[in-house]
Amino acid sequence: MRGQVLGVDRNGREGRIAGDDGQRYWFEPDDWSDRTGPMVGAQVDFEVSNGRALRIYHVPGTVAPRPAADPARPRPRKDKVAAALLAFFLGIFGVHRFYLGRVGSGIAMLVLTCTLVGIFVTSIWSLIDFIRYLVMDNDEFHHRYG
Structure with a gap:
C-alpha cells in the first residue's frame, strides 16, 4: 500500500502514516526498510498488519521532504x-x-x-x-x- 508520513513523536518511538485507503497506520523505527528513515510528508510504500505499517520504503522519485525530528539529537532544553x-x-x-x-x-x-x-x-x-x-x-x- 502507499501513503504519506504524517509525523513522528518527539521521542522517535512511534509515528503515523496516512494510507491511500483513508486509514491511519502506526509504525516504529524498526519498521523502516531503508536507511533514510521517517520524514514528515514523505511518500511511502508499506505493508499492513493489524493497523501497523511494516517494511516501509520511500517511493523512488518522490521529492525528499524535511526530515522528522531526529531522536538521537534532542531539542535544546530550556533553562x-x-x-x-x-x-x-x-x-x-x-x-x-x-x-x-x-x-x-x-x-x-x-x-x-x-x-x-x-x-x-x-x-x-x-x-x-x-x-x-x-x-x-x-x-x-x-x-x-x-
Missing part, C-alpha cells in the same frame, strides 16, 4: 533559572513565556501590559511564574517546557 530570571525582570512583557514556547500567553501578557490594570495583573502573574519555576522539580520543568 529553569533563565526562565525564572526572565519572569522576574521582564515578566510583565511575557518574555519568559515566549522563551518557553508559550506564545499565546506571552502575547496575552504583552497586550495586558498596555493597560494600567493589566500591568498590575501581569506583575502578579509573572511573580507567580517566577516562584513556580524556582520551586518546580527539574524533571517536571523539562517535561512541561522541554
